[in-house]
Amino acid sequence: xxxxxxxxxxxxxxxxxxxxxxxxxxxxxxxxxxxxxxxxxxxxxxxxxxxxxxxxxxxxxxxxxxxxxxxxxxxxxxxxxxxxxxxxxxxxxxxxxxxxxxxxxxxxxxxxxxxxxxxxxxxxxxxxxxxxxxxxxxxxxxxxxxxxxxxxxxxxxxxxxxxxxxxxxxxxxxxxxxxxxxxxxxxxxxxxxxxxxxxxxxxxxxxxxxxxxxxxxxxxxxxxxxxxxxxxxxxxxxxxxxxxxxxxxxxxxxxxxxxxxxxxxxxxxxxxxxxxxxxxxxxxxxxxxxxxxxxxxxxxxxxxxxxxxxxxxxxxxxxxxxxxxxxxxxxxxxx
Amino acid sequence: xxxxxxxxxxxxxxxxxxxxxxxxxxxxxxxxxxxxxxxxxxxxxxxxxxxxxxxxxxxxxxxxxxxxxxxxxxxxxxxxxxxxxxxxxxxxxxxxxxxxxxxxxxxxxxxxxxxxxxxxxxxxxxxxxxxxxxxxxxxxxxxxxxxxxxxxxxxxxxxxxxxxxxxxxxxxxxxxxxxxxxxxxxxxxxxxxxxxxxxxxxxxxxxxxxxxxxxxxxxxxxxxxxxxxxxxxxxxxxxxxxxxxxxxxxxxxxxxxxxxxxxxxxxxxxxxxxxxxxxxx
Numbered sequence: 073x074x075x076x077x078x079x080x081x082x083x084x085x086x087x088x089x090x091x092x093x094x095x096x097x098x099x100x101x102x103x104x105x106x107x108x109x110x111x112x113x114x115x116x117x118x119x120x121x122x123x124x125x126x127x128x129x130x131x132x133x134x135x136x137x138x139x140x141x142x143x144x145x146x147x148x149x150x151x152x153x154x155x156x157x158x159x160x161x162x163x164x165x166x167x168x169x170x171x172x173x174x175x176x177x178x179x180x181x182x183x184x185x186x187x188x189x190x191x192x193x194x195x196x197x198x199x200x201x202x203x204x205x206x207x208x209x210x211x212x213x214x215x216x217x218x219x220x221x222x223x224x225x226x227x228x229x230x231x232x233x234x235x236x237x238x239x240x241x242x243x244x245x246x247x248x249x250x251x252x253x254x255x256x257x258x259x260x261x262x263x264x265x266x267x268x269x270x271x272x273x274x275x276x277x278x279x280x281x282x283x284x285x286x287x288x289x290x291x292x293x294x295x296x297x298x299x300x301x302x303x304x305x306x307x308x309x310x311x312x313x314x315x316x317x318x319x320x321x322x323x324x325x326x327x328x329x330x331x332x333x334x335x336x337x338x339x340x341x342x343x344x345x346x347x348x349x350x351x352x353x354x355x356x357x358x359x360x361x362x363x364x365x366x367x368x369x370x371x372x373x374x375x376x377x378x379x380x381x382x383x384x385x386x387x388x389x390x391x392x393x394x395x396x397x398x399x400x401x402x403x404x405x406x407x
Numbered sequence: 408x409x410x411x412x413x414x415x416x417x418x419x420x421x422x423x424x425x426x427x428x429x430x431x432x433x434x435x436x437x438x439x440x441x442x443x444x445x446x447x448x449x450x451x452x453x454x455x456x457x458x459x460x461x462x463x464x465x466x467x468x469x470x471x472x473x474x475x476x477x478x479x480x481x482x483x484x485x486x487x488x489x490x491x492x493x494x495x496x497x498x499x500x501x502x503x504x505x506x507x508x509x510x511x512x513x514x515x516x517x518x519x520x521x522x523x524x525x526x527x528x529x530x531x532x533x534x535x536x537x538x539x540x541x542x543x544x545x546x547x548x549x550x551x552x553x554x555x556x557x558x559x560x561x562x563x564x565x566x567x568x569x570x571x572x573x574x575x576x577x578x579x580x581x582x583x584x585x586x587x588x589x590x591x592x593x594x595x596x597x598x599x600x601x602x603x604x605x606x607x608x609x610x611x612x613x614x615x616x617x618x619x620x621x622x623x624x625x626x627x628x629x630x631x632x633x634x635x636x637x638x639x640x641x642x643x644x645x646x647x648x649x650x651x652x653x654x655x656x657x658x659x660x661x662x663x664x665x666x667x668x669x670x671x672x673x674x675x676x677x678x679x680x681x682x683x684x685x686x687x688x
Contacts, residue, residue, distance in 0.1 A: 304508040307464055312523045312574070313496035326513045402558045403512060 151373030160377030169252025171358030178281035190293020212287035238355035296328035337393030414475035445629035500575035506568035510559035517555030565596035
């Protein structure tokens with residue numbers, strides 16, 4: 073097991089080098105001068121422009137900028153935001169809990185509902201339940217996130233007034249931040265009203281963010297279950313006289329979960345892509361919105377550092393999925 | 408009274424065009440206590456389908472009909488699903504053709520054996536564990552205590568089939584159906600598994616239904632033989648009469664198609680003796 077984890081950790085090194093390269097080159101390929109964008113409408117004189125370019129190191133050859141960037145990273149320095157002058161790492165850490173809270177809620181919702189819907193569709197194959205579930209999944213998968221978000225906002229926030237339009241919590245609620253998770257911190261502070269406000273603010277963004285992963289997980293679960301239900305060991309389980317519930321939820325699901333867990337892991341990357349849109353629409357103060365703002369400001373250091381940190385999160389999730397995969401499937405354990 | 412008595416069993420499936428496809432047509436089967444019955448026939452003769460119907464293991468799309476389907480005096484056709492489940496694994500058990508595929512790859516061998524005991528007995532965890540060790544010992548698996556923690560992929564095909572036999576015989580059933588239990592195994596292992604089945608059958612006094620297309624296995628093991636072709640019963644006779652005086656043209660075809668009976672000429676095929684399966688529908 074230790075060797076398995078070490079192998080996976082070693083693979084992270086080349087991946088990280090690749091990501092630093094992509095992040096570094098990608099932001100510089102975008103048209104727009106960072107110094108001019110920083111100056112805004114006031115503009116900047118040629119001398120000041122040259123001075124700032126030198127100050128930020130933009131006058132250096134690209135390879136030199138890259139080497140400086142990577143050597144900074146090796147010293148734990150992710151750079152400073154040009155616009156806020158704060159370290160990228162602390163800016164990231166300040167926003168990450170918001171994204172993590174939303175992302176966790178979304179992936180839990182998508183996994184629980186997706187797996188349940190997939191199982192139901194598989195055991196009622198060809199019935200109206202199967203048709204409706206898979207039809208809905210297809211619609212969910214095909215729907216543009218921003219459009220779906222706007223529809224929900226119009227219905228639940230504007231027309232019915234059930235949920236807030238944007239933000240993370242009502243502005244009237246104050247409590248100390250301990251974990252960065254509004255749900256937990258409000259409970260720790262003993263403020264049920266704040267907790268309820270956080271829940272209300274989470275509902276729509278969670279639904280929007282969970283929609284595509286939910287559809288994908290439901291379809292994957294259905295096809296995995298159908299395959300597994302045809303296996304001989306399912307017949308063995310039935311021949312032992314086990315209840316259908318035990319055959320499906322233990323014998324079939326455990327095997328069907330193997331591809332489903334991989335899918336859930338892959339959906340985390342999709343979720344981060346979706347978080348950028350969702351956070352922008354709902355003014356959610358997470359890393360998605362932060363990245364979009366930084367890209368439009370050509371805040372090179374933030375985009376580079378942010379991408380790297382997001383990649384680290386994705387790699388961590390993938391490592392967890394690999395370990396989980398080994399736990400579920402004994403055939404890949406200790407290899 | 409026969410332990411298992413089936414009269415006029417038919418199994419059909421609805422095709423895409425809405426017609427019924429009959430896999431099994433009006434078969435009678437009866438198995439006595441302690442008897443070894445072999446069901447022989449070529450691939451596609453639906454030997455397995457008939458016995459899966461008896462075990463209640465066919466998918467819901469299968470339409471199973473019979474005038475009589477009785478096990479130990481109980482009418483299988485009128486039992487509730489729960490009552491059927493109480494019988495399965497306890498009084499009637501089945502092992503399948505593919506031993507490795509028959510065991511769930513995600514669970515240890517011990518878990519899979521003890522699961523049957525948990526379902527059908529009142530044994531506590533320690534007693535189940537002890538019984539599982541005894542069962543593995545009985546089927547000839549070395550180091551049974553250590554092997555209980557093994558996963559199916561860590562065992563050979565022959566060992567997996569032994570484990571399947573241990574699972575099937577865990578509650579000493581009165582009827583064991585073995586669906587081509589040696590087909591996927593090496594020749595040397597085939598003999599060992601057959602000997603093991605016969606030993607357990609004799610020790611436990613259980614009836615054994617052996618589905619096979621190996622006439623050598625039939626000659627060595629069976630008391631009585633049913634020959635099946637295209638979902639119909641062609642012959643039902645004792646094993647000596649089958650080889651000495653086969654009545655059905657199809658049985659004669661099967662026997663003459665054995666390489667040792669074929670002489671030096673062309674091996675005969677079924678169509679030399681019996682109408683093709685399509686014509687039987």
